[in-house]
Amino acid sequence: MNYSRRNFLKAAGSGVALTALGGGSMLAAVASPAPGLPVPMTKEKAIFILNGKPLVAEYEARTTLWEVIAVKLGLTGTTRSCNRASCGACSVLIDGTPFYSCHTLAMEAAGKKIFTIEGLGDEKNLHPLQKVGYLYMAADCGFCTAGWSVTAKALLDKNQNPSEDEVRSALAGHICRCAAYPAIVRTVMDTGAVLRGEAEV
Ligand code: FES
Ligand code: FES
Incomplete structure (x- = not known):
């Protein structure tokens, strides 16, 4: 007998099959799963x-x-x-x-x-958040960008003049592995100025 992980798994597999076959009809087992087994998802x-x-x-x-x-x-x-x-x-x-x-x-x-x-914008029609973010290089690898951008939009929809603390608090659930936080916060605050008509981009 060759004692290997592969043979062990093979033996375990046939044990399971034999247990199932020995316990009665396979069809009955499929139709009525034993209590505690997950039922198929609807x-x-x-x-x-x-x-x-x-x-x-x-x-x-x-x-x-x-x-x-x-x-x-x-x-x-x-x-x-x-x-x-x-x-x-x-x-x-x-x-x-x-x-x-x-x-x-x-x-x-x-x-x-x-x-x-x-829904925020596209290449031909960028949202001010995207234009300002581009200027400040608020995206490095870009992995976090889609997430914080929609959260920032939700904030700016309610408050176009958020303080730095309010921006940091709204974005607290977002991690940027490239640590672009200063550029991200500045982007959201300056986008507020654009939306208020106090700045252009
Ligand atoms: S991918 Fe959903 S919170 Fe990180
Ligand atoms: S820009 Fe890379 S994770 Fe934020």
Whole structure:
């Protein structure tokens, strides 16, 4: 007998199969999972109002909002980084409030207004946040950019003249691995000045 990890796994696998076969009909076992075993996920279908457009997606109960936005609906601007509700890269707005889309279930956002970085502006029509951010080089690698940009928009929608403390507090849930924090904070404050009509960009 060759004692190897591969043979051990093979033996363990046949043990499982024999246990299952020896316990009665396989068909009956599939139709009625033993208590405590996970039951198959059910599929849901819902409308997601993404940047003003109603889009239909099918998803399982466990599917996150990020998976619906980026994988199922193809809006890949929202970055998923830590995937554990720590960094803020995946932030989107739901009815105007920032949420980590990696830790929000799709079903929680179904039927609500979702705002992503694609809704902010594009190459031909940049939002002032993007123009000012470009001037101050507020994006280095860019991994955090989509997240803090939508959070900053939510702040500026409510308050076009935030103090530095208010900006730092609003963006507290965002980690920038490139440490571009001074440029990011200045971008949000100076964008406020543009939106108030006190500066041009
Ligand atoms: S990827 Fe969602 S918080 Fe980091
Ligand atoms: S610019 Fe690189 S993580 Fe923020």
